[in-house]
Amino acid sequence: MTQEQENNLQKNLEKLISKTVTIKQDGFLKSKYSMQKFEFNITFEILNITDENSTNYLNINLNQIYKTEFNEENITLYLDNDTIIYIVNN
Secondary structure, three states, rough: OOOHHHHHHHHHHHOOOOOOOEEEOOOOOOOOEEEOOEEEEEOOOOEEEEEOOOOEEEEEHHHHHHEEEEEOOOOEEEEEOEEEEEEEEE
C-alpha cells in the first residue's frame, strides 16, 4: 500500500470513530460482527481495528491490501488471497 493510499484510508476511517459499524469478511472465510464504538490505529503497517465496548478486533497487514474503495456507506478493502473486508457504517 502506498503512503497516499494509507493516508486516504486513515482519513476515511477517522469518519467512523465512535460509530457503530459492521465488519464483514468475504472470500475463503466468511464472517460478520458488529462494533459499537469503532476505534483504530496504524502501527508498523498494521491496521488495528477495535471496539471500545467489547473485545472484538481486527488486525490487517497494510501490505496485504492492494485496492480500496470508499463511499458514504462503507469502506471496502481488497486483500491478497481473494479476501474482501467491508467496514459498513450503520
